[in-house]
Every structure is written in C-alpha cells, then in structure tokens.
Amino acid sequence: MNLRELSAHLGLSQTTVSRALNGYTDVAPATRRKVVEAAERVGYRPNSGARRLATGRSQALGIAFPVDRNLLLDPHFIEFLAGVAATAGEKGYDLTVSPTTGTEDEVYRRFARTRTADAVILSGPAVEDRRIALLNGLGLPFVVHGRTQTPLPYAHVDIDNRGAFRQACRLLLDLGHRRIALINGDEGQTFARDRRSGWQEALAQAGLADDPGCPSCCGAMTEENGYRFARTLLERTPAPTGLLCSSVLLAFGAYRAIRDLGLTVGRDVSVIAHDDDLPFLRPHTLDPPLTVTRSPIRKGGEQVADFAIRLATGTPIDQLTDVKPVDLVYRGSVAAPASG
Structure with a gap:
C-alpha cells in the first residue's frame, strides 16, 4: 500500500x-x-x-563526528552512542553520524539546509560552548549531553557531577584524610569543571581550600594519564593519602602507580573514581574493589535520544531538562589513612 x-x-x-x-x-x-x-x-x-x-521531517537524529578527535577510541563516547542508537532504533529513527575534519559548524549547517536530521545531539560540551548559539541561530532542535554556560534555553540531560565529587571527597574527609588529590578530565569541559568544584567545596568546608597537600592534575581520561598523574602526585612531599579520579580508566592507571611505588591501595592510598558503567571496565573486580560514584553513560545516551525525538515532535524545551543524582558505591579501595 x-x-x-x-x-x-x-x-x-x-x-x-x-x-x-x-x-x-x-x-x-x-x-x-x-x-x-x-x-x-x-x-x-x-x-x-x-x-x-x-x-519536513527526516525521521533521523544527527551527530557531528570530529575525525581528528578519534572518538572511536574513546570508550565513554562509544557507550554513549550505543545508548543513543538503541533508543533511536526502538522509536523508528535513523542515526546520522556526519564526519568533520574542522569545526562542527558546517555539519550543523548542512543538517539545517538539507533537513537530514530532525534534531541534533551534542556531547562533551565545553564550559562556554559556541555550538549552542550556532544551533539556535540555525533553528535546528538540539539536545546536550551535559550542560554549559549560556543564557539561552536548551534541552539537556546531565548528572550531578559537582554533588558526586563533593560526596566522594566528604567520605574521605570523614575517614580522616586531610591530603586528598584530584585526577581530573579535561577542565575545558563542564563535567570536569563541576567535579573540581565539588572537590573544592568539600575541602573548603573542612578548612583545606588552599592546602598544598591537596593538589590536582587534569587531562585526557586514559589509563596512561592515570598512571602518570598518580605517580607525580604521590611523589610529592607530603604525599596525598586519597585520590579522586574522574574515570575508572584513570583509576586503573593510579592503581599501577601506587603499586609501582611500593604502596597498597586502601591502606596507604585510598582511591575513588567515577564509574560510567563501561562494559569492559568492572571496578568491583579490581584488587581491592574500587569505590565509585556511579551513573551509566549508556542510559544517558538513551535519555538524550528520547529527549531529541520528543523535542523534534513538539515537546517544549522546558520539559526536556534533567540532572540526575549519582550513586556512591563503597568498596575496599577506601579506608582511614594509615598515618597522618
């Protein structure tokens, strides 16, 4: 028919x-x-x-894919994309992933000009993200995975990164730690800035805001960076007794650094990481099992796709914002400090 x-x-x-x-x-x-x-x-x-x-609708969602960033090697992006694809497929939508070798501007202009995407999905927002103003100007519906600083209204799905790291740092403080270091992601991105803010707030409440015993490192969330950053921090005098890591990958590297320095996780150095629930990283299988703040990134992708479809079919932006709390899962990588 x-x-x-x-x-x-x-x-x-x-x-x-x-x-x-x-x-x-x-x-x-x-x-x-x-x-x-x-x-x-x-x-x-x-x-x-x-x-x-x-x-005037394509029954497709669009994502720009910066080729130079090698996102196919980023397990966080891949797991997020899997969640987006699952919901899009269930609802009868295609997913258009459009490559770009420069800025993403031309991809968004092409989506708007050819109407090949009913809504666009943005991931990894910067603290001040110029894409928001561009997409508003193009009149192209979009949903952000995360948040950014802008006076413009926009649909978004995020987790409480600040609250998660404030809670994690308070746990270490309650156990008696006073030298707590942060191994963070790229602080040009909002999630990392918010995690730093949560860590700083907890330290400030304990009177440790400017304590040199609470240093930090930041960069790409890889196991190698976790090793390098942890080793740098732990070779300081005095060394931190607690590490907060922005991903399980960073914590994997931190575990190796701790052992290479002749120290023991959970006895000499307590470690907490954020767990995006990546399928091949199981923090409970580490020795000792890793304490985490936990929020599955795949579920975030599923909700972002749902919001994008609802936005494309007329749901107002003010009904499409969500910031989820984060669970804290206590395991053997955390204990009271062995000494002062």
Whole structure:
C-alpha cells in the first residue's frame, strides 16, 4: 500500500495518516494507535524522500563526528552512542553520524539546509560552548549531553557531577584524610569543571581550600594519564593519602602507580573514581574493589535520544531538562589513612 491507499483503507485524510505515522502530538492517541497498527498489519513503509517533502521531517537524529578527535577510541563516547542508537532504533529513527575534519559548524549547517536530521545531539560540551548559539541561530532542535554556560534555553540531560565529587571527597574527609588529590578530565569541559568544584567545596568546608597537600592534575581520561598523574602526585612531599579520579580508566592507571611505588591501595592510598558503567571496565573486580560514584553513560545516551525525538515532535524545551543524582558505591579501595 502507498499512503493514499492506506488513508482510503482507514477512511482518514492523507495528512492525518502521515502526521500520525510521524508522531505529531496534534493527532489523537487513539487515532495514532489505529494508524500505526494498520500500517504494521499491511506492511506499509513510507518513502523517506516523500516523507521529508511532505512533513519536513527526516525521521533521523544527527551527530557531528570530529575525525581528528578519534572518538572511536574513546570508550565513554562509544557507550554513549550505543545508548543513543538503541533508543533511536526502538522509536523508528535513523542515526546520522556526519564526519568533520574542522569545526562542527558546517555539519550543523548542512543538517539545517538539507533537513537530514530532525534534531541534533551534542556531547562533551565545553564550559562556554559556541555550538549552542550556532544551533539556535540555525533553528535546528538540539539536545546536550551535559550542560554549559549560556543564557539561552536548551534541552539537556546531565548528572550531578559537582554533588558526586563533593560526596566522594566528604567520605574521605570523614575517614580522616586531610591530603586528598584530584585526577581530573579535561577542565575545558563542564563535567570536569563541576567535579573540581565539588572537590573544592568539600575541602573548603573542612578548612583545606588552599592546602598544598591537596593538589590536582587534569587531562585526557586514559589509563596512561592515570598512571602518570598518580605517580607525580604521590611523589610529592607530603604525599596525598586519597585520590579522586574522574574515570575508572584513570583509576586503573593510579592503581599501577601506587603499586609501582611500593604502596597498597586502601591502606596507604585510598582511591575513588567515577564509574560510567563501561562494559569492559568492572571496578568491583579490581584488587581491592574500587569505590565509585556511579551513573551509566549508556542510559544517558538513551535519555538524550528520547529527549531529541520528543523535542523534534513538539515537546517544549522546558520539559526536556534533567540532572540526575549519582550513586556512591563503597568498596575496599577506601579506608582511614594509615598515618597522618
């Protein structure tokens, strides 16, 4: 069946059937259900080109892929993308990943010009992210995984990074630690800035805001950086007795550095990391098991895709913002300091 024949079969206008199949909210739920069930029963599949011309919608979500950043080697991005793809597929949407070798501007302009994406997904927002103003100017709906500083309203899904690291640092303080170092991600990105803020707030409340025994390092969240940063921090005098790491990958490196220096995790140095629940990194299998703040990044991707589809089909931006609390999972990598 084509659209005209399906419409005649249901006794509805072609406009109503088209809008029902494309998820428009102005179609009554009972009508939409009737149309979708009939389309499935007769095996109707809309022509994508005709649908785009008729509705102005592509039934696709867009993501810019900066080739020079090697995101396919970043397990956090891959797991996030898997969540986006899972929800998009469940809801009948395609996912368009468009490569760029320079800035992402041209990709977004192309999405807006060709209407090949109903909404765009932004990941890894900077503290001040110029993409927000660009997409607003293009009139292209978008959802941000994370938050950024801007007076413009925007849909977003985030976790409470500040609260997570404030809570983690307070745990170490409550156990008696007074020299707590931070091994952070790229502090040009909002998540890392917020984690630093949480760490600093907890230290300030304990009177340690400017204590030289509480240093920090930041950079790409890799195991090698975790090793290098931890070794640098632990070779200081006096050395920190607690480490807060922005990812399990950094903590893997920190564990190696601690052992190479003849120290013991959980006895000489307590370690806490943020766990994005990556499938090949299991912090509970480390020796000793790693204490974490935990929030699955795949679920974040699923919710971002859901928000993007809802935004593209008319849901107001102010109904599409969510900042989730983060769990703290206590394990054997944390204990009271062995000495002062």
